[in-house]
Amino acid sequence: MIYKSYIVENNLNILKEKVVLFYGENTGLISDIKKKIKTIYTNCEILSYDQDDVLKNDEAIFSDVINISLFSQKKVYLISQASDKLLDFVEEILPKLEAQNIFLFSGILEKKSKLRFFFETSNSCGIVPCYADNEMGIKKIIQERLKGYEGLTTKIINLILENSNLERIKLNNELEKVEQFFKDKKIDYDNLEKLLDLKINEDFNVLRDAALLGDKLKTNKLLSDTVIETEKNIFYLNSLNQRLSRLNEINKLDEKININTKISSLKPPIFWKDKPNFALQSKKWSRSKIEKVQKKTFEFEIQLKTNSMIDKNILIKKLIVDVCNLANS
16 A cells, blocks of 8 residues: 555554555655654564665574564564565565564665565555655644744744755754754744854864864864854764765665765765765775764763763864774774
8 A cells, every 4th residue: 555654654553564665765754754663663672674684684584573472572673775676575474474564664766666566556565655845844844843932933944944955854953953952942043043054064064074084184173173062062963973874875885886876876865065075985984984983973962961061062072083083994
């Protein structure tokens, strides 16, 4: 059955099928749906895989899915990067499914995709196309997330909308900054404009990119020159994590493919001005190195949210230095 993404996002419980495929260009929406699945299935064991993991261990995973004990916890499987290569696995396991749920996630699937065609024509599976958000949808998300905040005017909504560039991931980052900064739930336009200031945000991205390239001289200079604002530390972490996630997407693609072709295949696309830096960074960062930094950013975020006594600016600068050193390791 084909479902509308906005209906599913509002009520995941309408999905009655044991296997459901989410696909499309809206990676932010797909990420939000993954989080909601984990929230809804709190009493289940959540197991996350990439397609490559499944294909390399298909017998073990197949056995794990179909062998259910009366005393074992129900399991929910999240499989990312799904493509036509996974179709045989789905067809084989579908008739044997009882209590377990499998959610597949993919980028854009063309109409000729065998996986997409199978799910669209199957009476036993669900499929949810995740298209790009429009202006009306973004405004609705802003209003819902900031419901209960004083001073939420049309002017403020439009400012956040403009900054998001109709991208769900960027929107979530902007809304998280608002929630972190306006803890009293009173928003005023002037402070919001400073918080979302593009010049300062772009300055940090230059610093981030220098560190990811392992350019020690430039990183040290930018650490002195760049304004690091305490209330934006969550934004800085998100900016770093987003770039690491995009670099990880490159690592998952076939090594034989030309780097420019790999970058052009990414959805959402890398901004054209950003491509040269991104290509150079991709040569520096393996999956294992990315995992090390992501572990550091996770620990840093916990410190930010739990320890009000620490000097947060020193921590973010130390993190940048660690990233720069690791890029050259």
